[in-house]
Amino acid sequence: MSSAPETTRTLMNDEPLMLAALEDLAGPALILDEKLRVVRATESAEDLVGTSLPSGVNAAKLLCGGATNRPIAEALAKGVPVTGTVERPYRGGRARSIVIRATPVMRDGRRLGWVLALEAQGGAVGEPDGPVLFHGLWTRDPAMKQAFHVIERAAGRDVTVLVRGETGTGKELVARALHELSPRRDGRFAAINCAALPATLLESELFGHVRGAFTGAVRDSPGFFRSAHGGTVFLDEVAEMPLELQAKLLRVLETRTVIPVGGREPLPVDVRIVSATHQSLRMAVEQGRFRSDLMFRLRVIPIFLPPLRQRVEDVGLIAQKIVEDLNAQGGRRVSRIAPGAMTALERHPWPGNVRELRNALEYAFVIGEGPILQPGDLPVEILEPGASLGLAGGARANVPPPPTAEEPPEIARIRRALERAGGHRERAAQILGISRVTLWRRMRELGIEST
Template identity: 45%
Template sequence: MRESTDTPRVLVVDDEPALRLLVGAVLRDAGWHVMEADSAERALELLPDAGPDAILLDMRMPGMDGLEALGAIRTAIPGVPVVMLTAYGTVGSAVDAMKKGAFDYLTKPADNEELKAVMNKAYDYSRLVAENRELRREAGESSGFIGQTSQMEQVRDLIAQAGPTEATVLVMGESGTGKELVTSALHGASVRAKGPLIKVNCAALPADLLESELFGYVKGAFTGANRDKPGRFQLASGGTLFLDEIGEMPLELQAKLLRALQEKMVEPLGSVGPVPVDVRIIAATNRDLRREVAEGRFREDLYFRLNVLEIRIPSLRERMDDLPLLVAHLLEKLGRKNRKKMREVSPQFLEALQGYPWPGNVRELENALERALVLSRTDSLSPADLPPQVIAGKAHTEEKNTVEMMTYGVLPARHEMSAMCNRTGPSSLDEAEKQALIEALGVHGGHRQKTADALGISRRTLQYKLRKYGLTRRS
């Protein structure tokens, strides 16, 4: 039984009683409930009842070793972060373990502050995974809206308010953000839900064909019109008409659309009189219609007619806190679609996703995840499974972090680094950055977490740079 839902629980797995005693004392002092196991086999026996939020696992133990235990633990309780404990000589094995899904690693003897910092991050990760599962359960897939940021809450609130009304809605957002999902939700929440939801893509057809698609035509209206054809307005009668990419509609057709909206009547091509229609209009665009109006490409009166209520969908880069939740939801969906078991997501994989700006938004994310799911040969998705542009975006972000560190005075600026190169002889800016990192470590007594905090970067980014420059604890 858990002591309290607010008390984080850790299982310390090590065959050395003295180390378990020391680590246990540090973590208990930090507010953890500590459980112990003297072997991997014993740890696996405890797992069903222990319910740990994190696991601290020794790499080398008699019997089952750390790597084998890691695989068994992740099968038994997927999503629980495992931090590896390793002696200096087995750091390479710990790095291999991280590639196989370990959350992080610590070298013996672990610095107390570093131990607490790493375990607290592991707990934050564990909590996020648990919250994501619960939110997925509560939200359900039918809604199509995955996210807990304030922007997405606002979208949901607007849909709840506007859905039951007859108000015309203008849905704004970049390509790939989910404008059709919003439209479906609005239609589903309306009294017209049992009626049809008819879509017209205003960008897909030339003006003359778009007009006939919207308003229809009668037999003999033009060459080839061998029968009456009702337009989308008539087909949507009693339901909702979705005008997608409304910003692409030609000006001459905008006047006819405005008349149809005002009079609730359409005039099919070749007809002798108007036809009444009963539809609710929802329009969507990725363009800034205010600017289009100002530049004469969109009618102002039509804009105000459409924009009774505006719902703006945020881009993915504006709600990156939703990324873990979206990833879990999409992988579950894609796993069913491709008949592949849903893969676990390593922290490194998530970090790579968070380092990319996602210009194609959720649609691009879904495509990248499907590629990773199909290509992955292991139980855990890794950055190597992602498209090249995503990996390149992550590298760009790391470089941007370095530039920002220089800008805000954390690291020397490039011209100062160049001066350092001239004074001390390093052959590149990399060497100057290496020296700056050494100085920062020296100021903080080699303490990695304090150094990372002072530099304004994550501990993982600091570790990456230390490995890059060969700055081990011993050096």
């Protein structure tokens, strides 16, 4: 008769049982050792990844491949938990997005390995490998689609959300999506930029004031929180809020009341707070510029928006949508973007993100002519990163005089191209998207001469 310890050892060595238990608990999952090698993989994980996952294979290399952007592999190498998305081959040669949630297995302060939970991305957001329009945000990028998924899940819960992203990535659009998808959708959406107002005015705008509280306060004002009762308040650039106002904001979150400037009695408010910042709140806390207790109350659900330079495939998609919007406004109508212009758009790092892209295309609509948006229609900084209207070292050989306000658009456009090219006609023709002969002919017809 087998003893109890022997029975336990037999069960512990029963690999089908262990994998079945892991499947029931975690679904598609991998167990890795401390060197990121696969120890065990559930059957559904192999189906999802689309390949066998033998013991000993390096999971980071297998899942992330040779991709340039490898946040999951980098996080695993650093030993920190991470949630991210990878692309894997799918039926018909297409790609499939897989969400990976990696959690370290720790014992006595030492990392023994990892558990990776896998999930196919999809559902209400749309096909994982196709373009998606989500409340004004267009993307093909898996990380953006994952952000959309978080937004959908968070919208129904009345919790605070912190949106982190660079200027122009669409933080206010995310806040509006959270409002429109929430039970508060029939209430007011009130947005305020905390960096745009001085402290005294910001306090009055947010919390309201009573008559006579300060010079010019001729009547009571409810402020953003009370006027948005039953709705959503969006605090953009919340990291710029002065410390003394952070204490009052914390009180709103803790007591659901506000005290107007000059008032004494707390007044009830019922709002959901969504905030946004382009910088790290944790760093602001470390620098003494932000309260740690407020940070934790604001970032119950953090949402990260990747910058446009990390979403090169989105540049063409978004550019086409912006062109459609500009066509609808009347005036010039663009049927397509020339390949050279698209190459320039995709090469640009877009420090201003989608907002800068829209500005560049609006410029192109005004400056250019005809149904094709040419490279020469774009601003000089898009065509030549770091360039300015002046040439390095002050050299300006054979450069025509700058355009005047009275000149026809075509003359102005040719002069600008020659300016950028330092008077070199062949290069100017490339900027304009025409042949050198055509440029020479038009210059002669229009009376443009290099000097």
